[in-house]
Amino acid sequence: MKRVSKEIVEKIEGEAKLELVWENEKVVNSKIKFFSYRGMEEIITGKNPLDALILTPRVCGICGHAQLMACVHGLEDVYANNGIKLHISQKAKSIRDITLDCEIIQNHLKWLFFIIMPILYKIDSKVFPKDKIFQALNIAQKTNKIIATFAGQWPHNSYMIPGGIASDPTFVEIFQANSFIDEVILFFEEVILKSDIENIVAIDNFKSLLLYDGILKDAMDIMEKKDLQDLGKSHDRFIVFGENSIFERGKAIKTTARHVNEKYIQEEALDFTFAKNVKYNRRFYEVGPLSRAIIAKNPLAKNIHRQYKDSILNRIVMKIMEIAYLSYQVKKSLNSINLNEESYIKPKVKIEALEGEGHGFAEAARGSLYHNIKIKKGKIANYDIITPTQWNLGNSINENKTSTLQQALLGLKSKEAVTLVFRSFDECSVCTTQ
Amino acid sequence: MSDILWIQGITCNGNTQSFLNYPNMKLFLKKYNFLYHPYLESSLNVVQAFEYEKKFDFLIIEGAVSKDFIRAGVNFYEKVKNLAKNAKYIIALGTCATYGGIFKEKDPEHITGVLYDKDKENGLLSKFKSKTFNIPGCPTHPQWLVFTLDTLNNFGKILVDDLSRPKEIFGYLTHHGCTRNEYFEWKVDSKNFGEKEGCLFYLQGCRAPITHGSCNKILWNEVNSKTRSGSPCFGCTESSFPRNNMFETKTFMSIPADLPDGVSKRAYLTITGIAKAFHIKRLKEKLM
Numbered sequence: 001m002k003r004v005s006k007e008i009v010e011k012i013e014g015e016a017k018l019e020l021v022w023e024n025e026k027v028v029n030s031k032i033k034f035f036s037y038r039g040m041e042e043i044i045t046g047k048n049p050l051d052a053l054i055l056t057p058r059v060c061g062i063c064g065h066a067q068l069m070a071c072v073h074g075l076e077d078v079y080a081n082n083g084i085k086l087h088i089s090q091k092a093k094s095i096r097d098i099t100l101d102c103e104i105i106q107n108h109l110k111w112l113f114f115i116i117m118p119i120l121y122k123i124d125s126k127v128f129p130k131d132k133i134f135q136a137l138n139i140a141q142k143t144n145k146i147i148a149t150f151a152g153q154w155p156h157n158s159y160m161i162p163g164g165i166a167s168d169p170t171f172v173e174i175f176q177a178n179s180f181i182d183e184v185i186l187f188f189e190e191v192i193l194k195s196d197i198e199n200i201v202a203i204d205n206f207k208s209l210l211l212y213d214g215i216l217k218d219a220m221d222i223m224e225k226k227d228l229q230d231l232g233k234s235h236d237r238f239i240v241f242g243e244n245s246i247f248e249r250g251k252a253i254k255t256t257a258r259h260v261n262e263k264y265i266q267e268e269a270l271d272f273t274f275a276k277n278v279k280y281n282r283r284f285y286e287v288g289p290l291s292r293a294i295i296a297k298n299p300l301a302k303n304i305h306r307q308y309k310d311s312i313l314n315r316i317v318m319k320i321m322e323i324a325y326l327s328y329q330v331k332k333s334l335n336s337i338n339l340n341e342e343s344y345i346k347p348k349v350k351i352e353a354l355e356g357e358g359h360g361f362a363e364a365a366r367g368s369l370y371h372n373i374k375i376k377k378g379k380i381a382n383y384d385i386i387t388p389t390q391w392n393l394g395n396s397i398n399e400n401k402t403s404t405l406q407q408a409l410l411g412l413k414s415k416e417a418v419t420l421v422f423r424s425f426d427e428c429s430v431c432t433t434q
Numbered sequence: 435m436s437d438i439l440w441i442q443g444i445t446c447n448g449n450t451q452s453f454l455n456y457p458n459m460k461l462f463l464k465k466y467n468f469l470y471h472p473y474l475e476s477s478l479n480v481v482q483a484f485e486y487e488k489k490f491d492f493l494i495i496e497g498a499v500s501k502d503f504i505r506a507g508v509n510f511y512e513k514v515k516n517l518a519k520n521a522k523y524i525i526a527l528g529t530c531a532t533y534g535g536i537f538k539e540k541d542p543e544h545i546t547g548v549l550y551d552k553d554k555e556n557g558l559l560s561k562f563k564s565k566t567f568n569i570p571g572c573p574t575h576p577q578w579l580v581f582t583l584d585t586l587n588n589f590g591k592i593l594v595d596d597l598s599r600p601k602e603i604f605g606y607l608t609h610h611g612c613t614r615n616e617y618f619e620w621k622v623d624s625k626n627f628g629e630k631e632g633c634l635f636y637l638q639g640c641r642a643p644i645t646h647g648s649c650n651k652i653l654w655n656e657v658n659s660k661t662r663s664g665s666p667c668f669g670c671t672e673s674s675f676p677r678n679n680m681f682e683t684k685t686f687m688s689i690p691a692d693l694p695d696g697v698s699k700r701a702y703l704t705i706t707g708i709a710k711a712f713h714i715k716r717l718k719e720k721l722m
Contacts, residue, residue, distance in 0.1 A: 015480055035504045038540060040540075061446045062451050064448070114473070159665050
């Protein structure tokens with residue numbers, strides 16, 4: 001007997017409806033529906049191209065900074081496609097990467113402490129201590145202070161512009177940012193994984209990871225005790241388009257990485273939801289921290305993959321570890337910035353004078369973000385945004401060609417397991433229904 | 435304990451995320467109980483929140499309103515009307531909830547703020563004017579919200595301007611407290627982005643002298659502001675946001691077309707002429 005359960009999933013930066021088809025107490029099919037559409041792409045069309053730098057961050061309250069980076073990359077690509085190579089100083093590039101790294105860090109901290117740990121504790125019939133959540137929120141706020149130090153504020157700033165950045169920091173700002181990132185690192189070392197950062201980022205196998213106490217070990221212990229480690233396996237297909245910070249572009253089936261080309265990205269509209277499917281060369285792929293780790297040949301991810309493939313265990317571990325990798329990277333970048341370089345080098349031609357197309361990519365907290373921009377007669381003629389959640393949460397109409405989420409949910413036996421697997425993707429509703 | 439029910443219309447979640455930057459969250463939650471919040475733990479789920487029938491203290495509406503917007507499977511406008519009746523106070527949080535904001539542009543005929551439709555007082559919920567307070571900003575600063583809640587909670591009233599915005603927040607201009615003020619006084623413009631020197635009002639589109647808000651008094655994330663760090667103020671607390679060509683100052687006879695709030699053209703031209711005549715060398719040089 002088949003039965004269908006329908007549930008509204010909330011607090012995913014909005015809501016969605018998850019419909020599950022159960023047979024013999026196992027999930028055999030699923031559908032995810034988004035309720036609304038806000039029309040951001042239409043709102044941007046017809047505007048001055050630079051206004052997109054102000055509008056696109058407002059796609060999403062939690063990943064607006066990634067939207068800004070994808071937008072500025074897209075606008076700079078319009079220059080490139082017109083034969084104008086803009087020189088962006090290493091200083092501007094580093095600061096852009098630092099602030100986006102920080103947005104990703106604060107997102108992962110919120111996801112871990114507000115969502116994943118409380119779910120795991122609940123499965124283990126315990127309550128995750130509120131004080132830990134407040135402590136993590138405080139650290140997420142510190143991370144946001146680094147963004148504000150360079151960009152003015154978070155959420156919603158527009159300090160990346162074609163040619164560089166709008167701010168011109170002094171050592172006062174560098175020192176200030178350094179002290180904030182030190183607090184983030186200290187929190188990781190004292191609460192998440194009790195070791196020192198140099199050692200943490202060098203951990204290359206699952207066994208070593210389990211040597212240290214902390215939240216990460218807590219999560220792993222519950223997953224082992226409750227037999228959750230193998231849940232949520234999907235197609236073992238990973239894709240990354242952004243090249244900001246430590247990320248590398250590529251795709252992989254299992255763990256062998258290959259090149260990608262954006263011309264194979266396809267969007268497909270569906271009649272029952274406001275979210276569009278996204279595929280690469282007719283196939284669904286997973287985006288996000290696990291994909292980034294696999295493509296970058298992260299030894300820990302590859303080691304875990306041998307036993308657990310793309311299960312929630314690997315997905316959760318790599319998202320937590322990304323906090324450490326990025327904090328370490330921010331620290332390194334802060335100490336290597338040459339303040340004597342230009343923050344901004346004014347393009348010789350105004351963007352309104354150009355026509356044509358630009359592709360802008362950024363790795364956002366949840367995965368690859370893509371802006372496709374077309375400019376005509378000095379205005380935005382078309383703006384297309386493809387977000388990470390669209391990649392992960394597709395709806396296949398063909399049962400034999402499941403989306404990443406659909407595949408991950410297959411065979412799950414309980415509502416708790418569905419919630420955990422679903423939230424391991426850290427979906428974002430507002431992004432999906434721009 | 436005061437009860438808060440925080441719901442979202444057409445929004446980006448920016449005000450929710452901005453609120454999570456509030457530094458004293460633990461203390462806040464000792465004073466306020468979230469019946470519903472879009473991110474934090476709350477006693478109701480989203481469907482129960484929309485169906486809530488009892489009286490409560492604060493209804494926070496984040497996002498713009500339209501009659502046919504569906505949220506969590508229900509008609510947002512119909513549900514909000516009921517909640518509004520039962521709330522002691524209503525807070526329109528953010529620029530979309532205040533005037534319609536960016537998301538109004540998708541369907542300008544039908545999408546409005548709570549009280550206002552741009553600068554006209556005919557938002558879809560304008561009949562609740564007597565108990566509604568506007569806190570615009572894209573997003574709103576968390577301390578602006580907490581100040582408003584605390585004041586209403588403690589005193590039962592709050593001083594507002596003629597757009598129902600708390601005066602103690604919006605009586606100021608964003609310009610007040612900007613570290614580039616001296617350049618404004620002497621009319622020295624910033625030649626480029628990415629510079630510590632110069633005022634952004636003349637070329638880069640800065641709206642701080644025309645925009646009401648405390649961005650340079652109550653700093654963002656406690657550390658900075660757009661204008662201090664070199665980005666122009668885009669005027670996001672006003673009903674005209676978003677305008678077109680926001681990275682550029684529209685000029686008229688080579689002075690900004692929109693002059694500082696309440697300053698006549700004659701006054702502005704006179705002071706500009708005098709200020710510019712002095713060519714202060716220090717202000718034309720690099721700070722370091």
